[in-house]
Amino acid sequence: INLFLWGGGDLPFYPAVIAPQDPTLLIGSSLMATCSVNADLHLRAEDLYWTLNGRRLPAETYKAINATTLSVTLVNLNGSRQQSGDNLVCHSRDGGILSGSCLYVGLPPEKPTNISCWSKNMKDLTCKWFPGTEGETFLHTNYTLKYKLRWYGRDNICREYHTAGPYSCHIPKDLALFTPYEIWVEASNRLGVAVSEVIMLDILDVVTTDPPSDVHVSRVGNLEDQLSVRWSSPPALRDFLFQAKYQIQFRVEDSSEWKVVDDAGNQTSCRLAGLRPGTVYFVQVRCNPFGIYGSKKTGIWSDWSNPTAASTPRSERVPGTCEPKSGEHNSTLRRELKQFFGWVRKHAYGFSELSIKLYDQWRVWLQKSHKTRNQVLPGDKL
Numbered sequence: 001i002n003l004f005l006w007g008g009g010d011l012p013f014y015p016a017v018i019a020p021q022d023p024t025l026l027i028g029s030s031l032m033a034t035c036s037v038n039a040d041l042h043l044r045a046e047d048l049y050w051t052l053n054g055r056r057l058p059a060e061t062y063k064a065i066n067a068t069t070l071s072v073t074l075v076n077l078n079g080s081r082q083q084s085g086d087n088l089v090c091h092s093r094d095g096g097i098l099s100g101s102c103l104y105v106g107l108p109p110e111k112p113t114n115i116s117c118w119s120k121n122m123k124d125l126t127c128k129w130f131p132g133t134e135g136e137t138f139l140h141t142n143y144t145l146k147y148k149l150r151w152y153g154r155d156n157i158c159r160e161y162h163t164a165g166p167y168s169c170h171i172p173k174d175l176a177l178f179t180p181y182e183i184w185v186e187a188s189n190r191l192g193v194a195v196s197e198v199i200m201l202d203i204l205d206v207v208t209t210d211p212p213s214d215v216h217v218s219r220v221g222n223l224e225d226q227l228s229v230r231w232s233s234p235p236a237l238r239d240f241l242f243q244a245k246y247q248i249q250f251r252v253e254d255s256s257e258w259k260v261v262d263d264a265g266n267q268t269s270c271r272l273a274g275l276r277p278g279t280v281y282f283v284q285v286r287c288n289p290f291g292i293y294g295s296k297k298t299g300i301w302s303d304w305s306n307p308t309a310a311s312t313p314r315s316e317r318v319p320g321t322c323e324p325k326s327g328e329h330n331s332t333l334r335r336e337l338k339q340f341f342g343w344v345r346k347h348a349y350g351f352s353e354l355s356i357k358l359y360d361q362w363r364v365w366l367q368k369s370h371k372t373r374n375q376v377l378p379g380d381k382l
Contacts, residue, residue: 014038016090016098024104024190027138030075035090035099037068045070047093052103053086077105079138106138108192112167112185115199118208118300122292125175125203127158128168129185129196141189145169150180150200177203205297209234212246212268212285212302217310224277224313230269231285234302243291248272249304253280278314282307 016037025031035050037043045064050057050072063071070090080086085102092098110132117127127145145158158169175181181203185196212231220226229248246264250272251257264270264285275281284307290299 014099015041015096018088018090018099018101020101022085022102022104024106024139025077026191027077027079027105027107029077029105030073031077031103032071032073033088033101034065034069034071037098039068041092043092044068048098049091049093051087051089051091053081074103077103079107079136080105083138083140104139104190106189106191107136109137109141109187109189109194111194112143112187112196115183115185115196117183117199117201118206119175119203120208120210122177122203122207123173123175125171125181125206126164126168127171127183127185128164131167131187132194137189137191139189139191141187143167144186144188145183146186147171147181147183149176150182153181175203202295204292204295206300207289207292207295208300209287209289209302211305212287213305215283215285215305215308217281217283217308219310219313220271222313224315225273225275227272227275227281227283227310227312228269229272229283229285231305233268234287234289243289245288245290245299247286247288247301248283250281250283252276253282253309258284275312277312280309280311282309284308 016035019034019036020031023031033050035048037045037048044067048070049059050062050070052074057072057074061072061074063073065071072088080103085104087100088103089100090098112129112131114130115127116129117125119125125147129143129145131141131143143161145161146155147158148155158171160170160172162168163170179202180200182198182200184198187194187196212234214230214232216230218228218230220228231246233244244266246266246268248261248264248270249258250261251259261270261272272281272283284304286304287302288299290297292299
């Protein structure tokens with residue numbers, strides 16, 4: 001911006017003029033700028049010097065064009081340090097500012113990529129995108145999300161930006177159902193315009209929810225290796241016809257590694273088994289709504305609920321005693337039960353079939369038990 005001083009009349013008085021004024025250049029370009037001093041100041045070219053972003057430029061980059069004009073040559077320019085432009089200033093010998101210019105040095109925008117969208121109430125839509133593979137342009141770049149009904153709509157512009165991050169926009173209302181939309185992003189700066197690929201979507205296919213609410217984790221009686229998890233369906237979709245899948249993840253207090261349970265199904269409770277006795281666990285739940293009004297798409301997972309903590313009961317084994325190995329313990333128990341049922345078979349005639357049936361069921365359960373640990377026990381009805 002040129003600085004000016006007011007004289008005795010009504011016209012402004014310009015100490016000097018820089019040309020070109022506020023140029024835009026590609027990274028790697030060169031520039032020769034000139035500072036021409038108003039003759040009324042009685043300054044000569046040798047009375048001038050240049051600064052760039054407050055740093056004095058070397059005298060060897062200057063050249064006197066005439067008695068009142070001094071040039072400077074900048075080569076192999078780097079990207080602007082600030083998006084508002086780098087400040088190139090012409091000074092008098094005593095340090096006074098005579099004139100200034102902004103240099104905009106950068107790259108044209110790249111085509112935005114990876115557009116993804118979701119809706120939380122089937123009336124709104126939020127979309128986000130990536131600014132391009134290279135990212136930084138060193139220039140202020142505007143991103144505009146546009147959308148229209150696929151076959152007969154007019155172009156609309158999203159107005160609420162940065163709602164889900166720096167490259168995002170939220171459309172709060174007035175969206176149609178059962179009709180596909182075309183959505184794209186335009187990027188523009190001083191060096192050009194780039195347009196993303198167009199994506200097509202139906203609002204019903206991109207519905208997500210808030211995380212499940214009222215997540216409770218509690219002990220299952222005195223079972224030292226299990227916890228019961230219960231939660232409520234997401235409230236925003238309770239009035240809509242949809243199905244839901246749930247996932248649970250859990251970790252021990254002193255670990256950052258989460259274990260995910262994928263087969264929680266559509267129930268709002270389950271039981272975690274195979275846990276460590278006397279251990280604090282953190283548990284989270286998330287929801288995937290699908291089949292809304294007959295949509296065939298898989299739906300979008302919600303965020304995880306806030307962590308909920310609970311501890312398994314401590315083991316009641318007496319400290320200092322030797323615990324038999326798992327195989328030895330099972331063998332001993334099996335032998336004792338077999339002896340017991342043999343006695344029943346000989347002495348309790350009315351109950352022999354029932355007793356043998358129970359024993360066989362117990363043996364099947366025993367063989368499968370090691371496979372079912374760390375699995376969800378849906379329903380939590382024990």
